[in-house]
Structures are given as structure tokens and as C-alpha cells.
């Protein structure tokens with residue numbers, strides 16, 4: 312008799328108030344059924360932990376539905392197909408899919424995307440530099456903020472998965488000056504020394520508006536907002552006339568329980584003729600082919616560098632998620648789930 316195939320999975324069991332804790336989650340091991348027609352079984356190699364998952368832990372309607380209590384969470388993952396009843400996705404394929412938070416995933420082949428194996432590029436890259444977070448940077452900068460040659464660009468959360476890509480893409484697409492903020496001196500050094508930012512500051516030193524004014528004395532044309540709150544207020548104060556902002560995220564607000572802080576200088580939008588536009592990357596997947604062509608060329612040529620913070624083991628996935636929310640990552644935070 313063959314051994315049953317099992318999958319270890321992480322579920323949300325209660326909704327966090329403020330910062331999540333280990334008690335909000337549980338780990339279960341389930342037996343997987345035989346594959347139905349047109350399905351694949353995948354041994355996940357890496358899973359993604361992302362800020363948007365915090366929103367899905369609340370019972371609030373958003374652009375993605377809340378995680379159901381007592382059910383396994385989902386999210387980006389990459390792994391290798393170990394069993395298949397689909398001619399389209401043979402055993403051995405490396406696939407990207409949405410059945411993360413588990414070591415073995417199983418579902419319709421139609422829900423996975425086969426990706427090439429490239430020498431020197433780990434499969435985790437499909438969750439970072441060749442995946443959703445870098446696409447977010449590309450779309451936000453080029454399609455939402457309409458970056459122009461000669462622009463001065465400011466990006467917050469600049470040492471993270473999205474932010475580190477924003478700075479490098481801005482430079483490659485002709486920005487004249489690129490400024491970033493991040494939460495430690497080490498990250499600030501990385502921005503200027505590795506990612507090619509012209510100036511960077513540690514927002515935890517205090518005065519975000521003052522630091523930004525010093526780093527971009529002539530003002531900014533583009534703001535890529537990953538943080539919200541005080542950072543958005545500082546950007547509104549630093550904009551030149553006709554400035555543009557891509558509102559990508561507001562991570563400073565995701566775990567707050569009290570009143571959210573917002574900019575007090577919204578009138579600048581009127582007087583300076585600013586354009587602020589929010590977006591979610593899922594509505595811009597038509598740009599994926601152009602993004603992949605550009606990014607593959609940039610990475611191959613060494614024009615874009617990328618970092619990943621890899622946490623080992625599915626049993627540390629919740630720690631990895633919380634660590635990412637606290638800023639323990641450089642570049643993309645991923646969890647190595649391979650058994």
C-alpha cells in the first residue's frame with residue numbers, strides 16, 4: 312500500500328487586533344486526495360509573505376477577500392510539479408501559483424504558470440525580481456506616476472521588495488535624481504551603495520519632511536508611496552507643481568488600531584496641480600510581458616540587482632511575515648518551504 316501524501320499548512324484561526332501574534336495561527340497536516348483530472352501536485356520551494364496579507368486577516372471587504380477562519384491561507388508560491396494529470400503541466404515543471412502557506416500544494420493546472428529554469432537565478436526570483444513585487448514597481452512608476460526623463464523621484468520603503476525595484480527602474484528609465492527612505496542606517500547605506508540612489512535617509516531619525524527637503528532641495532516630481540501617513544504628508548510638501556504620485560501601499564497604517572494618521576496638507580494637491588493615483592497590481596497584468604522582457608534583460612546585464620531575505624522552514628512562516636512587517640527584511644522576504 313502506498314503512503315498517503317500529506318501537506319502541512321498554516322491556517323488563520325482568529326482575527327488579529329493590531330499586530331498579529333502566533334496565537335492567531337495554527338499548523339495542520341492534512342492528507343491529500345488523489346489528483347482529479349487536469350490537476351497538479353506541487354512541492355513548494357518558496358512562499359511569499361506580503362504586506363497585503365495583513366489586510367486579508369481582517370474581516371473587511373477589500374480588493375482581495377478576507378482569509379476564512381480555520382482555512383489554509385493562500386498567497387504566492389513557487390515549486391516543482393511532482394504529480395500531474397494535465398498534459399499542459401508535466402511532472403518536473405517549475406510553477407508559480409497562489410497556494411502558498413503549505414509545503415505541498417494541489418489544485419487545477421489552470422491555476423499555475425510554468426516558468427523557465429534559468430542558471431544562476433533561484434526559483435524564488437519569480438516571487439521577487441521576476442514576480443509580482445517588481446511588476447508593482449514597474450507599473451506604478453511607468454503607468455501610474457508616468458515617470459519622465461529628468462524627474463526627481465522619491466520612494467518610501469525603499470529597501471524592500473517593491474521599493475528597491477522602484478529606485479533602480481527609475482534610474483534606468485531616465486530619472487535625474489532618486490531619493491529613498493528606509494528604517495535603518497544599514498538600509499540607507501544599501502540604497503546609495505548598492506541600489507544606486509542619489510540620496511537616502513532613515514525615517515526613524517524623526518523629521519521626515521526635513522530629511523526629504525535636504526535630500527531633494529529642488530523638490531520632487533514623482534512620489535512612489537509604500538508607507539502613507541507622515542511620508543505622504545512630507546511628499547505633498549516637497550512636490551513641484553504638476554507632481555505625480557503612485558499610491559501603492561500604506562504600511563505605516565496596517566497594524567494600527569487607533570486613528571489612522573493622514574496628511575494635513577491635502578490642499579497642496581489643488582494649489583500645485585498634483586495628480587495622486589492609487590493602484591493594485593492585479594489590475595495591470597497586461598503589462599507583464601513588457602515588464603518581463605525589460606527586467607530579464609536588466610537582471611542578465613547586471614543593471615538591476617536584487618536581494619532576498621530567506622527564512623528557512625514553513626514552521627517559521629508566521630515569524631517571517633511578522634518580521635517583514637517590522638522591517639527585518641532587505642529586498643523580498645520569502646520562506647523556503649522545501650521539506
Ligand code: NDP
Pocket residue numbers: 361362363443444447468469470471472473474492493494495498514537538558559560561562563564590591592593635636637638639640642643644
Ligand atoms: P517590503 O519588502 O517593503 O517590506 C515591508 C517594509 O515596510 C519593511 O521592510 C519595513 O522596512 C517597512 N515598514 C514597516 N513599517 C513601516 C512604517 N511604519 N513606516 C515605514 N516603513 C515601514 O514589502 P513590499 O515591497 O512587498 O510592499 C511594500 C508596499 O507596497 C506595502 O505598502 C505593500 O502593501 C505595497 N504593495 C502594493 C501592491 C499594489 O498592488 N498596490 C503590491 C505589492 C505591495 P523599514 O525597515 O524601511 O521600515
